[in-house]
Amino acid sequence: MDSYGIKISRDGFDVNSASDKELSVTSRYQTFTVFASGTQDITVTAGQFRNGVTIPHNLGYVPAVQVFSKDSTVDSFVNCPDDLGETFCWIDDTNLYLEIQPTGSRPRTFNFKYYIFNNKIE
């Protein structure tokens, strides 16, 4: 580690001998910081193939993002994009885009939880 900074070890580890992964906080490595977060519901109506919502962030660069999604009738969230090809999310330098293209019958509603970070991905 550099000759200055801050580090705090995880419970049960001696900070003087802790490896990097045994630290809970260290100024040596950048972390993700949350710029904005929120929830969003998206519905496809009967006869509608795909639907989406645009969420502005206006950061002027492409930020890292983490999105979770679920069908409104279940309790468990999964990562978005999901493994069924039903939920999608894209990010550019202005907006976060959330879309759904459900399989099976309609109408269906999906719930989203998103985090937009200050960290760049460009």
Place this chain on the structure above:
Amino acid sequence: MPNYGIKVSSTGIDVKTATDLQKILSSEFNQFKIYLQDNFSITVPGGGSGEGSITIPHNLGYVPAFKVYVESAPDSGKKFLSPHYDYSGIQTNAKADTNNLYIDVFYPIVGPPAYDTTFDGYYFIFKDNLT
């Protein structure tokens, strides 16, 4: 919280009574530490197998946590988190072992592109382990 450490509450919240959700920083909880991060490009050869890949060494000796973003289409400026599967376009996967991060881009439905097609992306490899 243990008898030592650091905690910082959100604006307007008294740090002495703040719940965990009301803290923006607390050494009681691990933070994901970014070890490596950078841009990358993957080219899918035209008329070939319809797949392109890249291997990024990290040499941590254990399997680290990671996050990978890939363009939805070349030069689109829009990135999605990998893995991603779009019926009308590409599929991407990302995986890591004790030495490397592996990222794939391929066309599962429409077949290979007619010409070389390059997708840009960004990766994070954390110090935090998955094993």
